Amino acid sequence: MRTITSRTNDLVKQARALQQAKARHEQGLHLAESDKLVREALSSGAAICRLFVEEGHALPEAVGTAEAYTVSRSVMEALCASQTPQHACAVVRTPDTTPPARYPAGLVVILDCVQDAGNVGTILRTADALGAVGLFCGAGCADPFSGKALRAAMGSTYHLPVWQGDAANALDRLHEQGFTCLCGHLRGSESLPPITGRMALVIGNEGNGVSDDVAARCALYRLPMRGRAESLNAAIAAGILIYELSGQMERRTP
Numbered sequence: 511m512r513t514i515t516s517r518t519n520d521l522v523k524q525a526r527a528l529q530q531a532k533a534r535h536e537q538g539l540h541l542a543e544s545d546k547l548v549r550e551a552l553s554s555g556a557a558i559c560r561l562f563v564e565e566g567h568a569l570p571e572a573v574g575t576a577e578a579y580t581v582s583r584s585v586m587e588a589l590c591a592s593q594t595p596q597h598a599c600a601v602v603r604t605p606d607t608t609p610p611a612r613y614p615a616g617l618v619v620i621l622d623c624v625q626d627a628g629n630v631g632t633i634l635r636t637a638d639a640l641g642a643v644g645l646f647c648g649a650g651c652a653d654p655f656s657g658k659a660l661r662a663a664m665g666s667t668y669h670l671p672v673w674q675g676d677a678a679n680a681l682d683r684l685h686e687q688g689f690t691c692l693c694g695h696l697r698g699s700e701s702l703p704p705i706t707g708r709m710a711l712v713i714g715n716e717g718n719g720v721s722d723d724v725a726a727r728c729a730l731y732r733l734p735m736r737g738r739a740e741s742l743n744a745a746i747a748a749g750i751l752i753y754e755l756s757g758q759m760e761r762r763t764p
Contacts, residue, residue: 514562635662693714
């Protein structure tokens with residue numbers, strides 16, 4: 511492997527630029543920071559363009575045709591946004607996020623202007639863990655391929671399809687394909703609609719909830735609140751709803 515010791519190396523500058531959304535979108539690349547994320551990207555078959563490994567640490571397995579570099583600790587700190595980075599990071603080609611012509615049967619999770627990248631990543635991780643078939647990020651959502659979202663997702667970004675586009679249009683298409691569309695809403699019923707094998711769950715913005723345009727396309731559901739808090743954090747509410755829906759979908763009679 512070639513060695514990089516300068517923080518001003520052109521490859522280091524190019525990789526570090528991917529901390530910015532503009533560079534990620536223009537280049538179709540993102541930066542996976544941490545040993546775990548690099549391993550998850552490699553094991554999933556993601557296209558690794560460049561791999562940086564700190565001096566004294568082993569190269570991960572199955573690097574394929576990726577360019578591999580040994581870097582000093584100082585360079586690793588320059589590459590990564592986290593204050594105490596681990597020992598590997600990689601420039602990864604971002605997968606195509608175009609929505610499919612036909613959605614797979616199962617539970618599709620849709621985010622409507624969820625703006626906190628940590629919430630986006632946490633919901634993605636939960637959806638992956640509980641068997642959802644994909645995550646749709648509508649306009650105004652935080653970038654699921656930002657460093658903060660990737661770290662919160664803990665590798666699930668490389669396991670679950672991530673789609674991006676207009677949430678209302680996606681719901682129209684899902685309706686056409688036989689999905690029951692549901693959103694969390696403060697004015698909703700505390701009874702879930704009939705559970706089918708094709709469900710779409712919408713999680714709204716942290717402060718304003720689901721937009722009116724999106725809510726008009728959904729059955730409205732309010733989580734029963736037994737205490738005095740009016741609402742929950744978006745990622746917590748999503749976790750409860752995904753757990754409940756996925757469990758009922760699994761138990762339903764075909």
